[in-house]
Amino acid sequence: MKASIPVLVTALVLVTTPAAAETGPRFSAPGRGGTCVDAPLTITFPEPVTLGSSGAIEIRRADGTLADRIEAATAKTDKKNIGQAISDTGLPHDFSYESIMVEGGTATVHPHRQFEYGQTYTVTVEAGVFPGHGAASWRFSTRKHPPRNLRHLTVSAAGAGDFCTVQGAIDAVPTGNTRPVTIDVKRGVYTEMVYVREDRPYLTVKGAGQGRTVIRYPNNDLRNGDKALVDGGPADVCPRRVLETSDLHNCWRQTFGVDAADFRLADLTVHNTTPDGGSQAEAFRGNNDRILLERVNLFSNQDTLRLQGKGFVTDSHIRGDTDFVWGTGTVFIQDSVLESTDRGYISQSRSDHTRPGYVFVRTKLTRAPGVPDASVVLGRTAVWRFTHSQAVFIDTKMDAHVAPVGWQIDPNDCAQAGSASFWEYGSTDLDGRPIDTSQRLACSRQLTPEEAKRWSDPSFVLGGWNPLDGVTR
Incomplete structure (x- = not known):
């Protein structure tokens, strides 16, 4: 490493020279017994840095063979397979992602694949x-097994767990899994897309708290x-398409996606950091049965939560x-806050016609500062496409941003509304006073x-699933 580059490299061991040592860079290798095989490589500069358009980062094994090469010119639109994702045709699907992310004076390198256990690598930044x-140039060694x-x-961004990323832990679960598996994600910010394929059911991903464990990514x-x-x-x-044509490619754009059944997510935040106006950008998408979300924050702008099978959300x-709660699923959402960040549609x-839609019970509808009165509706649908669309709000507290x-x-x-069901019962303002529903859409009704x-x-x-059996208090 040239002495002119004073950087801090996390999870790595520097190949030092006397000249480099005189510059005083600090290095650390978090984790016991070596670096996580899924660890991103972090380089910290003493001042803000930019990503160039030439050169590459090479990662070589101890025997000199090339393990990975990341080109600076294509880093913002790079591709890799995540979660062993496969398409409906059985072919591996590659996600577009940023292999080098720069934020201020920190550059984080996300390799195309995991490292091998018990291996020493040399990294060269051109x-x-x-x-x-x-x-x-520097080198590091991974854990032995x-x-x-x-x-x-366990997952810890600081290296104090079995893995450094959520995806790394999920990938360790064998496909065809038949037993409950718990993944505890320690406090920290995890900048990654996460995907659970259909043949990894019975997973619980549990954080350290809604404000303590944050999974974020600008996917869209x-x-x-x-x-x-x-x-x-x-x-x-897309695999498991519910709507054959319109669901063709829209299953890959979320921060956290699940195609497996019997999945539970608890005690963390999933934030799709796509800017407002940056297109559809789910924080969480679930497309199977018995998906349970408990004490989670789900933050985005458009299409925040999408559930396509049977789902249950509580205390979130x-x-x-x-359309920040949407999809083809049968979904029960209770005791949660639905916050509108702009005028729009909840x-x-x-x-x-074969199943119920979305049912909201004891939810609170709030708004961010600046959202006008009467600028948001409870729900919308294109009745010419979805003639049996159903949304039900029961015992809901709502602010004045909800339009009359x-x-x-x-x-x-309403003559063309078909059998769409827009139902409501016991709506009040935020102080618990009954609101006037006399101006509601004529083809909606009070239960x-x-x-x-x-x-x-x-x-x-x-349909007989009692998700409360799996809820912890």
Whole structure:
């Protein structure tokens, strides 16, 4: 490493020279017994740095063979497989991602694949990768063997767990898994896309608290969805499509995606950091049955939460502006906050005649500062496409940003609403005073007390599944 590059490299051991030592860079290797095989490589400069358009970062094994090469010129639009994802055609699917992310004086390198256990690697940063800084080289060694207990895994960004990333722990679970597996994610910020494929059921991913464990990534439709894959091939076709045509490529654009059944997410935040106006960008997407979200923050703007099978959400906070709770699923959401960040639409149910849609019980509808009165509706749908769409709000507290009409349909003609069901019961303002619902959409209706009681039972809505059996308090 040239003496002119004073950097801090995390999870790595510097190949030092006397001249380099005189510059005083500090190095650390978090984790006991070597570096995580899934660790991103972090380089910290003493001042803000930019990513160049030439040069590469090479990672070589101890025998000199090339393990990975990351080009600076293509780092912002690089591709790799995540979670062993496969398309509907059985081909591996590669996600678009940033292999080198720069934030201030920190550059984080995300290799294309995991390292090997018990291996020593040398990393070389070529001149041009970071303009104004010359070449650098260091080496590190990984842990000798994988964790022995695959029923209970820990994740720590600081290297104090079995893995350094959430995806690394998920990938350690064998495909075809038939037993419950718990993944504890320690406090920290995890900048990554996460994907759970269909044949990894029975997973619990549990953080250290909603404000303590944060999984974030700016994934969206322009990066990994319909707009990005307009010319997509067989490797890009979504598995488990509910709507054959419109779901063709829109399953890859979320921060955290799950195609497996019997999945539980608890005590953490998932934040899709795509800027407002940056296209559809789910924080969490679940496309299977018995998906349970408990004490989670889900933050984005458009399409924050998408559930396509049977789902249950409790004691959570969901934030967004456009259709930020949506999908084809049968979903029960209780005791949660739905925060509108701009004028728009809270829900868009695309349920069909075979199953219920989205049911909200004891939720609180709030707004961010600056969101105008009467600028948000409870739900909307295109009734010419989804004639059986259903959304139900029971015992809901809502601020004045909810418009008196309550609902929106396309076309705006109740004679064409088909059997769409927009139901409500016991709505109040935030102080608990009943609100005036006399101006609600003509084809919506208020439930009777008996109906409200029945639809307030999650096992009734979810076809016999009682998710409360799996909820911890």
